[in-house]
Amino acid sequence: MIAHAALEARTLLSNGEQLMVAIALPAMVLIGLRLLPIGSLDGADPIDTALSATLATALISTSFTSQAIQTGFDRRNGVLRWVATTPLGRDGYLAGKILATLLVQVIQVLVLGGLALILGWRPAALEMLAVVPVWVLGTVAFGSLGLLIAGLLRTEAVLAVSNLVFVVLVAAGGVALPPATYPHLLRGLVDLLPSGALGELMRACLAGGPFSPGSLLVLMAWAVLGALAVIRWFRWTDS
Template sequence: MSAPAQTAASGPEPAGRRRAASLARRVLAQARFETMTMVRNGEQLLLLVILPVLALVALTATDLLDPYRTGDASRADVAVPGILVLCVLSSAFSGQGIQTGFDRRYGVLRYLSTTPLGRGGLIAGKLLAILAVLALQYLLVAAVALWLGWDPSPGAVLSSLPLLVLVALTFTGLGLLIAGTLRAEATLAVLNVVWVALAAGGGVIFPAASLPGWLSWLVGWLPSAAAGDALRACFLEGTVPVASVIVLAVWAGLSWAATVKCFKWV
């Protein structure tokens, strides 16, 4: 007599027996939430998209960057590298920093850090959200810039991607350091003031070498100036300056080391 055939259990698996989502799925879910929060916020949208695009149009419509044009480079060719760095400042530094500061104030960080997502997963989700927003910014700026006469080489575009990731990593660390050590209101004020200062005179739009004497030397050591110089060299000269990459890497290491040590979750 043959053994009875085994039958599969019918119906949905009981909730208590369901497997928990993997860490990767939890991080991706958090990244999706962070991304949508950033792009749906009106103030964030102004900072992330409208201001960089307006700056790009203004720079190509005026002669402010004409002294830095070489060869047959158009105004858009000279403007785009700085605008891309400005996008990183808006998303990784100011945008995410302000959001994190107020999440910390309202206790959101404390609760999320005790969930299965964990602190590491929360930070990873924020980083992925920043990269996702940066990708959207890149596409939008590129579309407007192409309309304005931007003509990059495919190699320069590909080389710019790892550079922008390094820049994003650096300014995310700096933004989280400020958000994790100051009160939310102070974080808002400091990040906005620093954003304006770096955009205007931090080597982002205009090279640090254009500043007078010792100020040029001092600004040249800032991550904003290193980022601007690296992207300009990438798009206009087809090279990646090692010195600028080293400066960015040092700032990234120092900012994240300080964030790990000093960040307060409550």
């Protein structure tokens, strides 16, 4: 399982397209939001709100987009069918993917956190501790959605849908901009999205934003329902 996790992580980090989504795009989000006066909370340092959005972007890119694409190709190439016949088994395969995702996320946090330090971020221990449960919950929620897409759609559709959904969630789903900045009719919709809930919780942890129990419940609901949906509908083969 450990060897499989290391292989999954190396595969992800050696893929130029997925590396761009995992590191380059979140870094551009961090720099852009740090320099542009958008998405900042009143009284908060711009680098804090920028990092909140950046870490949420990084989490979604790895847990959702990269997970969906890599699993979709494994399914098309018959890897998932073959895994079931090996000592690793399906449970070992999934456990390895989870460990690989966490490993890549650690690298993301180190790289993006280092960049944020250069841009003026000054971390506090309590803030970082508060992020951990939110990060785990977000990983479960978006990882489940990524696996669900990979297990239901054909590979070509997985590639298109996962990238499109990623861009929409980051740009207009409550990650880059707080839901409070949206028109009233859209605000309610964004509040119900996992991206909106994750963005609000990240801003509460890192930028001194208001903590919303509703956002926590929304993210928990997406995590639980997503996991149940994967158990019910994930297909290990195209047939």
